[in-house]
Amino acid sequence: MSKSRLNLSFLFLQFYMLQYLSAISAIRKDIGFQEKLLCKTTVQGRYLLSDDNGYVCDALSVDPESRCCPVKGEKYSCQGCDLVSQCCNSYEFCVSCCASPARTQIEQVLKVKIAKPATAGIYENVFDFCAGRCRHNSESVVHENAYLSDFHHCFSLPSNSSGASVTQVEARLAGINVIIGRQGESCDSVCKSNGQSCVANKLLVLNQCDIIEKYMSCKGGCLESMGADQPAEVVDDAPRHLNPRACLYTRTQSMLSCDGSHRHTRRLCPCA
Numbered sequence: 001m002s003k004s005r006l007n008l009s010f011l012f013l014q015f016y017m018l019q020y021l022s023a024i025s026a027i028r029k030d031i032g033f034q035e036k037l038l039c040k041t042t043v044q045g046r047y048l049l050s051d052d053n054g055y056v057c058d059a060l061s062v063d064p065e066s067r068c069c070p071v072k073g074e075k076y077s078c079q080g081c082d083l084v085s086q087c088c089n090s091y092e093f094c095v096s097c098c099a100s101p102a103r104t105q106i107e108q109v110l111k112v113k114i115a116k117p118a119t120a121g122i123y124e125n126v127f128d129f130c131a132g133r134c135r136h137n138s139e140s141v142v143h144e145n146a147y148l149s150d151f152h153h154c155f156s157l158p159s160n161s162s163g164a165s166v167t168q169v170e171a172r173l174a175g176i177n178v179i180i181g182r183q184g185e186s187c188d189s190v191c192k193s194n195g196q197s198c199v200a201n202k203l204l205v206l207n208q209c210d211i212i213e214k215y216m217s218c219k220g221g222c223l224e225s226m227g228a229d230q231p232a233e234v235v236d237d238a239p240r241h242l243n244p245r246a247c248l249y250t251r252t253q254s255m256l257s258c259d260g261s262h263r264h265t266r267r268l269c270p271c272a
Helices: 003-030 091-098 126-135 166-171 187-192 200-206 209-215
Strands: 048-050 056-058 177-180 222-225 232-234 247-250 265-271
Touching: 048 091, 056 091, 091 126, 187 265, 200 209, 200 265, 209 222, 209 247
Parallel strands: 222 247
Antiparallel strands: 048 056, 177 265, 232 247, 232 265
């Protein structure tokens, strides 16, 4: 066989192999294995579960492989929830309702710390935020040891979160009677005179300018201060160095107290 014919045969063989391998490559790409969907679920309930797709289902109906609820019923259901206070009477429906993109945005969640210390981490997704927030939430209790209502599970953003709107903050005051005290009065005294008690954990909700200005005139502005009598407004006849008519809030949350008072301020008090 001549050298030219050998070269021609070799080229033909290379072309054939190239076409064959390309076909195999295309087939293998087209029939690649589909990645399995795995769901995150709540684990608190004995009978119900909520998954990160937004569905609530009976614990026995969860898919054993994917751990997902059946795709049926209402997605992001708010059954048994009060959408004004953003609190629910069921943990699983609280998580489902909270996870709705219409109610909780990932941009807001990424700003919320899991715990109070500065070194604490932040939530990575909406489902983790909702599962944690609905389980334990100081916004739903009075005096730290009794529920404010039958809606034990609340999912709204913490009142000190930079993502919280004024409307959301006001919703957390559902059931709270906000009263402006007389000059020199403590919130304990203000609430007692109205036949109620001061709700200490709601002072944190009131301790921001947007909220204080809804109840007080604040003609002297809203200033950061330091004192157990805040949030409050300085009275008109106070000495000039105390900023008469100014409203005061504190960044030192540990100072917030029901029994604090100052002879030149009127307090803003949460009573129930």
